[in-house]
Amino acid sequence: MYFQYSSKVEELQKELTAFMEEYIYPNEKVYEKQLNAEASRWETVPHVMEELKKKAREKGLWNLFLPDSELGAGLTNTEYAPLCEIMGRSLLAPEVFNCGAPDTGNMEVLVRYGTQQQKQKWLQPLLNGDIRSCFSMTEPDTASSDATNIATSIEKDGADYVINGRKWWSSGAGDPRCRISIVMGRSNPHAPKYEQQSMILVPLDTPGVIIERTLPVFGYDHAPHGHAEISFTNVRVPEENMIWGEGKGFAIAQGRLGPGRIHHCMRLIGAAERALEELCKRVQYREAFGKSLSQQGVIGEWIADSRIEIEQARLLTLKAAYMMDTAGNKAAKAEIAMIKVVAPSMALKVIDRAIQAFGAAGVSEDLPLAALWANARTLRIADGPDEVHRAQVAKLELKKHQINV
Structure with missing residues (x-):
């Protein structure tokens, strides 16, 4: 293995480093000041974030994580890695370049496994940075290090699926721009062990979805992003929200x-x-x-x-x-x-x-x-x-x- 970066990657490294020095580091304190000045840290996003995202997009430093050359930068994992390292120097940076978790993972799921309808409705707004998303897998009442323990149910009912359960550490769910969650739950309890789980798209404004609280990390609330505990009570979504198919979780x-x-x-x-x-x-x-x-x-x-x-x-x-x-x-x-x-x-x-x-x-x-x-x-x-x-x-x-x- 010879890790020689291509000229494209080297140029992106230079551009990212310059952007970090000119825009990201000087605005870390500005972001915190604007966030703390708001009446509610969970209802608004500091305007400096949107200004930085606009600059990043204008410079072509946007969706770099996606290997799809039409939607992203067309980089391999090896090519994207050094760019991700540069972004990791600041907790502010990944979102600025639309390369922050959990949106990156959710977008990759939709690119790989989503239907055209799912891509049009949810992927495109995420790619544009118009909305944000969360990923609901971990549960408070089960040892989620063994994902076969996941107890949230996803049951078929006519042309719908009904979801019941409780999730926590759904990072990003506190954000006022968060519109959609990818929820992992048990849809086929009698199937083979690794075919019991499914992933399904659940809009956060669906009746029965309640954000119970956001959880701080060592005292950091990470507003407005946050890490939420969410309850799902008889949450009904159409069958077309299932990703790939039942048992593919x-x-x-x-x-x-x-x-x-x-x-x-x-x-x-x-x-x-x-x-x-x-x-x-x-x-x-x-x-x-x-x-x-x-x-x-x-x-x-x-x-x-x-x-x-x-x-x-x-x-x-x-x-x-x-x-x-x-x-x-x-x-x-x-x-x-x-x-x-x-x-x-x-x-x-x-x-x-x-x-x-x-x-x-x-x-x-x-x-x-x-x-x-x-x-x-x-x-x-x-x-x-x-x-x-x-x-x-x-x-x-x-x-x-x-x-x-």
Whole structure:
């Protein structure tokens, strides 16, 4: 494997980096100020966000995640990965480029598995950035790390499906622009284990859909995006809202989560890079005990370890992306599982060192480090906890060395 980026990707890297420096970093505090100035953080979106999205679209930095050349930039996973890393340097950036989760995953689902009617009604507004969406899979009353536990029911009733259940951590559902949820539930309880689940489109204004609350993450409410707990009580939607077909939920999930994990991991690498940069700047001008922090022995070890760990995580993530592009998601499942363990843990260590270098300032909201750390910590759970991915890697490794007794 030779990770030489094409001239197209190199040019996009330059354009994205320039955009980040000119527009994103200077407006992070502006966004927060506008958000906090509103009477309700959940009813409006800071106008600076729409201004930034307009600029990004004008510059052609829009829907870069989609491999479809007509709808997106036509990039492979390996080509998109370094761009995703740049966006990961700011929690504000992914949405600005219309490359933020869960919209990216939902758009990919509709591109791959949606009907023409579904694409026209929901995909096109998402591609345009006119609406946002959420993904409702995790449930409060079941161990969702084993998705076969999902209890929300999707029952056929004439020309409709009726949904009953409760979901939580439906990221994005708090946003006033969120119009649609992809809901995963059990439609065929007597089918084979991995054919019991389906995914269906549920407009959030459908009777019986109630957003019960939004859940903060380490004290961050992530308004107006948010992470919602949603109840579905006798929610009735037409049969044409079923995605692909009954029993296809697991197959869709595998197609959705593979690229999503590449995106998450590369964004974490970007966050770690920014943290390391901030650390290096800080320790050169901050003095303690008569010399700069950079001259304190342990600080050098922090910097060296951080660089080593970032490079290791990046190479493994690029390998996973390359394998997905060349051999398919199934062949890359071990690598995908490995990066999902490696990248969040790496980012947490690097960001934590930067926080330590800044002292009390590091845990404040004056710097992005605390928010980046909180986001990285959630990704040891989201899209499957570390333990599940480790179990997958171990199972595949043991299979290579099977002993016949």
